[in-house]
Each structure stands twice: as structure tokens, then as C-alpha cells.
Amino acid sequence: MSAIYFDTLAQTVAAAVAEADQRGAVLARPTEAFNLCQDHLAYGLYRRGDFQLAEFRGKPTKKYYHVVIYRMDSGRYELTAYVG
Numbered sequence: 001m002s003a004i005y006f007d008t009l010a011q012t013v014a015a016a017v018a019e020a021d022q023r024g025a026v027l028a029r030p031t032e033a034f035n036l037c038q039d040h041l042a043y044g045l046y047r048r049g050d051f052q053l054a055e056f057r058g059k060p061t062k063k064y065y066h067v068v069i070y071r072m073d074s075g076r077y078e079l080t081a082y083v084g
Contacts, residue, residue: 004078004079004080005072005076005077005078005079006076006077006079007075007076007077008077009036009037009041009069009071009077010037011077012037012069012077012079013033013034013036013037013067013069015079016033016036016067016069016079016081017030017033017034019081020033020051020065020081020083023056023057023083024055024056024057024058025053025055025056025057025063025065025083026053026054026055026056027051027052027053027054027065028051028052028053028054029051029052032049032051033049033051033067035049036049036067036069041069041071041077042071043071043072043073043075044071044072044073045070045071046068046069046070046071047068047069048066048067048068048069049066049067050064050065050066050067051064051065051066051067052064052065053065053083056083063083063084064083064084065081065082065083066081066082066083066084067079067080067081068080068081
């Protein structure tokens with residue numbers, strides 16, 4: 001992942017989805033990831049999402065794409081995402 005800090009929640013979620021595509025992960029329900037940016041996220045809190053994958057690197061899988069978004073006191077967002 002090239003950047004892990006973002007100015008807006010929407011940029012952070014879009015980067016998480018792009019990272020999944022780059023890793024070869026195909027989300028079973030792609031629009032579900034954008035539910036992470038529906039509500040306001042207060043300073044010092046985090047939001048976590050676990051999304052089922054339909055495919056990973058071209059093969060069917062039962063793995064999940066895990067996304068954690070933390071809003072720092074500075075107002076920026078930190079993204080952590082992994083397949084597991």
C-alpha cells in the first residue's frame with residue numbers, strides 16, 4: 001500500500017477497495033465496503049469492516065478482506081487492510 005494516511009473518510013475507503021483489487025481480491029459484495037463511510041467517525045475512534053471475498057488471485061476462496069480505519073486526533077484517517 002503506497003499511502004496509509006488520508007484526508008477524508010471517502011478517500012480512505014476508496015483506497016481500501018483499490019488495494020483489494022491490486023492484490024487480486026474480488027469482493028463478494030463490492031458496494032458493502034462503502035458502508036464504512038456512511039456515518040461520521042469521531043476523533044480517536046476506529047471503524048472495522050470484514051468483507052467476504054468471492055475470489056483471491058483468480059481462485060474461489062472463503063477468505064475475508066479486513067479493513068480498519070482509525071481517525072487520528074489530527075483529523076486524518078489511517079488505513080490498515082489485509083486478507084485473512
